[in-house]
Amino acid sequence: MPDSGFFLDYESPVKKYHSSMIWVFNQMNSSSGVNEDCINYYRSTGDTWKCIFAEHTSPFIQTPIFPLQSEYDEWQIYEDLNSTDPKAINAWGETLTNLVKTNLLAKPQHGIFLDSCQHHCGEWGNIVISGDNQAKAFEEWYDGGSVRFYYQNKEYPCTACCSP
Numbered sequence: 001m002p003d004s005g006f007f008l009d010y011e012s013p014v015k016k017y018h019s020s021m022i023w024v025f026n027q028m029n030s031s032s033g034v035n036e037d038c039i040n041y042y043r044s045t046g047d048t049w050k051c052i053f054a055e056h057t058s059p060f061i062q063t064p065i066f067p068l069q070s071e072y073d074e075w076q077i078y079e080d081l082n083s084t085d086p087k088a089i090n091a092w093g094e095t096l097t098n099l100v101k102t103n104l105l106a107k108p109q110h111g112i113f114l115d116s117c118q119h120h121c122g123e124w125g126n127i128v129i130s131g132d133n134q135a136k137a138f139e140e141w142y143d144g145g146s147v148r149f150y151y152q153n154k155e156y157p158c159t160a161c162c163s164p
Contacts, residue, residue: 007073008096017080024052035060058103069100070116
């Protein structure tokens with residue numbers, strides 16, 4: 001169960017997260033630590049570094065997975081997007097949500113708890129979507145329940161989203 005691990009492949013004009021992650025991938029020989037199917041897919045184009053980003057590797061994940069993720073991940077907003085503008089932050093959240101739907105939820109074995117609270121990691125049991133907190137949502141998904149996409153779907157900023 002990844003917690004706040006769906007990082008977007010993005011390079012802001014000021015912060016250099018994208019290029020820093022490419023450096024990490026290459027300098028740390030990360031190809032052996034990421035999804036092998038992803039590596040094989042991008043090998044011919046020389047873009048194997050993409051496999052370090054969840055948006056590129058998630059289509060290749062076969063093992064059932066249920067991430068906990070904020071649309072407005074606090075670390076990503078300040079350290080990657082580098083913005084406090086609600087319009088830019090909402091666009092970021094929309095991009096993240098669309099990538100989750102397209103790349104992760106395209107496989108029926110996956111689920112996600114995607115909240116609209118601004119945080120990075122933690123908050124276990126403190127955020128509720130459709131009457132279920134993260135623990136209950138995971139249990140329902142794990143036991144084969146009908147809901148696999150817990151989606152708060154609120155615009156930023158949403159202070160009420162963060163209350164149990």
